Amino acid sequence: MVILVTTRVNDSVKVSGLAIMGGTFDPVHNGHLRTAVEILDRYHYSNLKLIPCFQPVHKDRPSVLPQHRLDMARLAISGDARLSVDSREIDREGPSYSIDTLRDLREEIGPDESLIMVLGMDSFLSLPTWHKWQQIIKYAHLLVVSRPGWEPDLISELSGFCENYRAASSHELQCAPSGRVWFETLTPLGISSSMIRALARKNESIAYLLPEPVQKYIEQHQLYR
Ligand code: ATP
Ligand code: MG
DSSP: OOOOOEEEETTEEEEEEEEEEEEOOTTOOHHHHHHHHHHHHHHOEEEEEEEEOSBOSSSOOOSSOHHHHHHHHHHHTTTOTTEEEOOHHHHHOSBOOHHHHHHHHHHHHOSSSOEEEEEEHHHHHTGGGSTTGGGHHHHOEEEEEOBTTBOOOOOHHHHHHHHHHBOSSTTHHHHSSSOOEEEEOOOOOOOOHHHHHHHHHTTOOOTTSSOHHHHHHHHHTTTTO
16 A cells, blocks of 8 residues: 655645756746646646756757856745755766666655656657657656646657556556656646747846846856847
8 A cells, every 4th residue: 555645734735745847947937947847836836946967968058057057046946945056966966867866865765755857848848859769657656747848749659658656647647656657737838948048148138037046147147249
C-alpha cells in the first residue's frame, strides 16, 4: 500500500515531493515563473527548484555568462518562498545532462520520495534526442506542460513511451517516486527567452515579460545588446 505523506501547514495541504524545472533561463521570464507557480498550486508540492544549465546540449551556447543567468533566476524567485534556484549544473560545468542531475537528486532525497521534472511541450518533443533519455523515467516523473505554438505531435518513439508510462490520473505522480508521464494545460503565455533577447537587441521594451528586478539587472549589466 502506498501512503501519501502530507502535512498541514497554515491550513493548506503540502504534499511531499520535489519538483524541478531545468532550462537555460537566458533570461528567466514569466512563462517559466507562471508555469512554476501554477504547478505548485495544483500539486501542493512544497518546493520547486529552477536548475539553470551550464552548457545546453541541444542548442547554441547561452548569450550571457552562467553567473548572470543564475543571478537573474535568484532575483526572479525572491517573491515566492516555495521557489528556489539550484546551481548544481553550473557548479558541475561541462554539458548539462538531465540524467546526471536527476541521479544526483534521487540520491539526495532517497528512493521513495516523488521527484517531478516539469518541462514544456517543446522540450518533451525533443526528449528522444536527450542523453540516455529512456532512463530518465527511472529517476523522476515527467510533468509536461502546454506551451503556445507546440502541439503534442508525438513521433513514434515518444508515442510508445507515452503508452508505457502515461499515468491514469495526476494523483499517480504523488503516489510513486518516479515512472509516470502526465500532461497539464496551463495558462498560455507566449513568452520565450529568445523573444526577449531579440527585443533587447532591437532596443525595444522587455517590460512585463519578466520580473522587474530581472529587467533592471539586464539594463544595469547591459545584457543582450
Ligand atoms: P529559448 O527561447 O532560449 O529556447 P525558452 O523560453 O524556451 O528559451 P528555456 O530556458 O529553454 O526557455 O526553457 C526551460 C523550460 O521552460 C523548458 O522546459 C521550456 O519548455 C519551458 N518553458 C519556457 N517558456 C515557457 C512558456 N512560455 N510556457 C510554458 N513552458 C515554458
Ligand atoms: Mg527553449
